[in-house]
Amino acid sequence: MNWFYIEGVLILAGINIIAVLGLSLLTGFTGLFSFGHAGFMAIGAYSAVYFGERMGLPFAVSVVAGGLVAGLVSLFIGRLTLKLKGDYFCIATLGFGEAIRLVLDNVQVFGGARGWPGIPLKVDLVTVTIFNIVGILFLMFLINSRHGRSMIAVREEELAAKVIGIDTYRYKVISLFISAVYAGIAGGLLGYYLTFLQPKLFGLQKSTEYTIMVIFGGIGSISGSVLAAFILTVLPEMLRSFAVWRFVIYGAAVIFIMIARPQGLMGGKEITLKGIAGILGIPGRNRKTARSGEV
């Protein structure tokens, strides 16, 4: 194992963390399941590379703009589907994700099914780390504000949220928008790291993987999502020597954790400095780990 390989795995983990953070806001904090986030990722990826390579925008601007395009598309999808009940929304996102992939398969300007090769490598560990830090801080600050609390209220008890004056539809739209921006940015970074794009990178399997990561980390926990995205990216890599068996082992590991800890790794709690101090036995005023919404 050389550093080049390890760095590659860490970059992929970082990219997955960004996508999972976004999905965590939608699924973990707002209570809406999506199986179409790979679609938003694809939109972000192709837009970013288009902005950067065809229109000549700087790298960081293209990636962020790609995220915003994904966000704009999500506003449109949200308008159509967020008035539906939760399960219908979930199915609609599934259809959306597959539709995006099929469209990209057939649009020749972006290379169709053969993909878009020859994208310059512009992502390194530092870039990904910066995006991660900003992504985590934004989400943390959002969750600990009245807006984040309103999203959590939607997840907990939608009817009660309404009668205390929360515009539940609006918060679902906002949550979907932000999570799509995260997915889009992750997509752009992926394109500029892999140096090629192909529609099949963004299939249902990818969307499912992200949902598994959110649940694995624990619904309603930012640190859980980060931890899960990291572990579930690194684990299959460590298992490479098992060849085809690695996905069996991966699956078994996920099932084992979910049986042993159905609430996920963090179970709605967050890793905090106070919490760490508590575990290490350092006395403090309040040693409890905070629940979601009080980081």
Added chain:
Amino acid sequence: MELLRLENLTKTFGGLTAVKDVNFTVNEGSISGLIGPNGAGKTTIFNLITGIYKVTRGAIYFQNVPIHDKEPHVIAGMGITRTFQNIRLFKNLTVYQNVLTACHHNADYGIFDAALRLKKFRRQERELKEFAGRLLELMELSGWKDKVANSLPYGLQRRLEIARALALKPKLLLLDEPAAGMNPDETRQLMNLIRRIRDEFGCTILVIEHHMDLIMGICDNIIVLNFGKKLAEGPPEKIQQDPLVIEAYLGEGGMPGA
């Protein structure tokens, strides 16, 4: 002064008429009672006032503004909120978070104020937290602040739901069977609490209850429903003696067991 007015309010579910041509008004500063046998349509009226159900026919006015085609969150924003017959707390959140979530109306900072931790965010957030803390104290829930709502004893869950509603600083508070499942002692405490809320928060209260001692003890005006229609209305003394009410609801003994 009139705060709420229902005009020929009607609600049908398919072939079933749950509420039929109901008229009544609620005066500002009053405690009013809405009573009637099971299935009379009491909860349905709450659902119509709060916008959870769409009105089939008729109208609802709040401070002379029609509210029957408004969305629930808009109606809440105008100053009407409620508790539920089957408690609906944010179960997995703490007592404090339940109340804090409902305080959002007292702040107006945007998402970017929060993301950048701007001064406006920090100041308003501090005020919200102080207000939530004061409310818990007033409702004698401070000792339970960090307990998860779901883990509270039943009576306290009911009280927390009222506290959460008060976080909106409502003008009209609708209580749907707040004494359900309470023993006589807890019911007496609740009666005092409801009076205190009216006096200290200056809000008007409309309460659905089957406990007749509570209704007769605190209400200025009582509306009796039967099979979706208004059967009688008036102060407790009058309702207790109304032959129609006695026949339909109170029974020969004068007091129902419920």
